[in-house]
Amino acid sequence: MKQFCFSNDKIIESQNASIHPMDIGFIRGYGIFDFFRTSGYIPLFLTDYLDRFIRSAEKTHLNLEFSKVELAQIIHDLIQKNDLEQGGIRMMLSGGISDNHFSPTDGSLFIFCEDLDFPAASKYENGVKLLAADHVRAIADVKTTNYAFPVWHSVNWKKEGAEDVIYHHNGFISESSRSNIFVIKNGKTATPDQNILHGITRKRVMELDQNVEIRPISFSELLDADEVFMTATTKKILPVTMIDDQKIRDGKPGPKTIELMTAFAAMEKNSVLV
Amino acid sequence: MKQFCFSNDKIIESQNASIHPMDIGFIRGYGIFDFFRTSGYIPLFLTDYLDRFIRSAEKTHLNLEFSKVELAQIIHDLIQKNDLEQGGIRMMLSGGISDNHFSPTDGSLFIFCEDLDFPAASKYENGVKLLAADHVRAIADVKTTNYAFPVWHSVNWKKEGAEDVIYHHNGFISESSRSNIFVIKNGKTATPDQNILHGITRKRVMELDQNVEIRPISFSELLDADEVFMTATTKKILPVTMIDDQKIRDGKPGPKTIELMTAFAAMEKNSVLV
Numbered sequence: 001m002k003q004f005c006f007s008n009d010k011i012i013e014s015q016n017a018s019i020h021p022m023d024i025g026f027i028r029g030y031g032i033f034d035f036f037r038t039s040g041y042i043p044l045f046l047t048d049y050l051d052r053f054i055r056s057a058e059k060t061h062l063n064l065e066f067s068k069v070e071l072a073q074i075i076h077d078l079i080q081k082n083d084l085e086q087g088g089i090r091m092m093l094s095g096g097i098s099d100n101h102f103s104p105t106d107g108s109l110f111i112f113c114e115d116l117d118f119p120a121a122s123k124y125e126n127g128v129k130l131l132a133a134d135h136v137r138a139i140a141d142v143k144t145t146n147y148a149f150p151v152w153h154s155v156n157w158k159k160e161g162a163e164d165v166i167y168h169h170n171g172f173i174s175e176s177s178r179s180n181i182f183v184i185k186n187g188k189t190a191t192p193d194q195n196i197l198h199g200i201t202r203k204r205v206m207e208l209d210q211n212v213e214i215r216p217i218s219f220s221e222l223l224d225a226d227e228v229f230m231t232a233t234t235k236k237i238l239p240v241t242m243i244d245d246q247k248i249r250d251g252k253p254g255p256k257t258i259e260l261m262t263a264f265a266a267m268e269k270n271s272v273l274v
Numbered sequence: 275m276k277q278f279c280f281s282n283d284k285i286i287e288s289q290n291a292s293i294h295p296m297d298i299g300f301i302r303g304y305g306i307f308d309f310f311r312t313s314g315y316i317p318l319f320l321t322d323y324l325d326r327f328i329r330s331a332e333k334t335h336l337n338l339e340f341s342k343v344e345l346a347q348i349i350h351d352l353i354q355k356n357d358l359e360q361g362g363i364r365m366m367l368s369g370g371i372s373d374n375h376f377s378p379t380d381g382s383l384f385i386f387c388e389d390l391d392f393p394a395a396s397k398y399e400n401g402v403k404l405l406a407a408d409h410v411r412a413i414a415d416v417k418t419t420n421y422a423f424p425v426w427h428s429v430n431w432k433k434e435g436a437e438d439v440i441y442h443h444n445g446f447i448s449e450s451s452r453s454n455i456f457v458i459k460n461g462k463t464a465t466p467d468q469n470i471l472h473g474i475t476r477k478r479v480m481e482l483d484q485n486v487e488i489r490p491i492s493f494s495e496l497l498d499a500d501e502v503f504m505t506a507t508t509k510k511i512l513p514v515t516m517i518d519d520q521k522i523r524d525g526k527p528g529p530k531t532i533e534l535m536t537a538f539a540a541m542e543k544n545s546v547l548v
Contacts, residue, residue, distance in 0.1 A: 018294060019294075019295045020291060021366060021386070024286075024421075026293060026300050027307065027366060028419060030422055060431050102421075114375065135412065138409065138412075138420075139422060147302040148303055149413060151369065152333075152334055155335050260338075
């Protein structure tokens with residue numbers, strides 16, 4: 001993590017930040033967060049991320065004591081103090097120290113800046129493998145901190161040669177652990193809308209390809225796709241070429257995915273110029 | 275919380291305990307815990323709880339630096355320092371500060387002592403209401419800290435007159451948010467075994483009633499039961515007399531539940547004398 005962070009109500013040295021262990025953010029995993037990145041010191045798509053963070057707080061009955069404008073100001077101050085030309089920014093709001101150790105109360109706000117490594121170039125060139133896992137994230141449309149399942153599952157990813165998981169349940173796919181998923185068949189792009197977090201990169205892709213179908217996608221439709229890709233702040237658009245031991249078509253990134261990757265890079269460049 | 279706690283490697287004032295907010299115990303909700311109580315200064319069924327805590331650490335790939343004997347010694351020291359005649363003890367192990375902010379690493383151990391209020395006498399006399407919720411806890415046999423769903427759901431419990439939830443999925447019940455569930459029909463007791471945490475009070479009940487059937491239980495079987503009760507460290511055996519707006523039989527605690535409540539009280543008394 002970078003040298004300075006925002007903790008409760010001021011900017012301090014990151015190493016001195018602390019939260020009480022009895023905060024339900026820790027003992028009950030009751031907290032929300034969001035994560036975005038800077039590109040040339042600009043926090044990319046900041047309004048979208050702040051809107052989502054504020055919405056997550058509202059949906060989880062947590063009191064966020066800072067307005068959107070105040071949060072943006074704190075973030076700009078942190079970017080300057082940490083000289084964060086390219087990096088990640090993590091905002092977190094905890095559930096607080098609760099009398100009954102369960103019910104939400106007034107919590108603490110933290111904002112940390114981090115180094116950010118994108119996947120290796122070879123992964124963008126060759127695509128990645130996802131492991132199928134039967135799982136549904138609880139309160140999936142809220143960016144909660146409950147990642148026990150994928151963190152636990154991730155211990156096997158490296159030895160399986162996998163980048164991440166693809167969640168499915170009752171025959172339908174939803175999302176990866178921290179990414180959205182898109183499938184392309186006969187030139188038409190589709191993405192699921194149920195049991196997912198509504199990603200900001202996902203939203204951008206739907207601006208770049210305005211004909212994306214938003215609908216349930218079965219697991220067999222995933223396997224039968226011409227192209228598959230995942231989207232995330234930390235991955236941009238990343239081709240998926242294998243699910244478990246089964247190749248997607250010929251196991252190579254497809255033309256429409258590559259086209260969207262190029263278009264997204266241009267969009268990022270333009271966003272930074274604005 | 276009580277005055278003294280164990281934090282990392284020593285007993286300190288509870289108010290001075292802290293964890294770094296970038297610990298994945300907070301940012302990813304990756305941590306385990308366990309909770310037990312003292313009865314007349316004796317930590318009830320301590321061996322069972324320590325065994326489960328150690329098993330939770332192993333299953334989640336977390337490194338617990340203390341042996342069972344060392345943990346028991348720390349707990350006895352804390353009971354003395356906090357004069358904990360009747361109270362709760364919460365052990366927690368975090369996932370640590372991870373380089374990639376995701377993978378488990380070496381975390382921190384905390385042990386806190388708390389006041390413990392059992393449900394009001396009227397709830398034992400009249401039984402309580404549970405709200406049905408379609409949910410399956412991730413890695414259910416491990417006592418992780420991921421309680422985002424029930425904490426979020428609990429905001430409605432009071433106005434619905436409910437004590438807690440009963441989880442069901444695909445037509446079958448599993449557990450309540452922090453309790454196990456038992457049903458009785460025609461004098462036979464049954465409890466589910468899938469997607470549950472294996473409770474210590476549940477284990478004790480199966481010692482008191484050695485004919486408990488361990489098998490899948492459908493939601494309609496729950497509604498059709500003669501008696502229903504829940505078990506938990508903080509509830510002992512608590513009769514359940516209503517699911518949503520439907521009474522269980524006549525809506526009163528049944529004779530076999532009351533018999534088990536009495537037998538459990540005697541067992542607790544004996545455990546303390548040993």
